[in-house]
Amino acid sequence: MAKQKRGKSLWHLPTRARGTCPVCKSTRTKLLYPRTKSDGTPLKVCKRCDGASQERVDAAV
Numbered sequence: 158m159a160k161q162k163r164g165k166s167l168w169h170l171p172t173r174a175r176g177t178c179p180v181c182k183s184t185r186t187k188l189l190y191p192r193t194k195s196d197g198t199p200l201k202v203c204k205r206c207d208g209a210s211q212e213r214v215d216a217a218v
Contacts, residue, residue, distance in 0.1 A: 179217040180206040 188201035
């Protein structure tokens with residue numbers, strides 16, 4: 158059977174959790190993964206940048 162509720166929670170997030178990733182600068186991707194900079198600033202990054210090094214996350218705007 159089809160899964161009717163797959164991705165349903167994304168519709169309640171602003172812009173459906175899409176935007177520009179601050180680490181890799183890819184546009185219109187889902188920003189679902191929380192990362193924190195060394196100074197404690199939280200960021201939402203894409204799936205590819207979830208495993209990025211801390212230096213690369215700190216260099217993000």
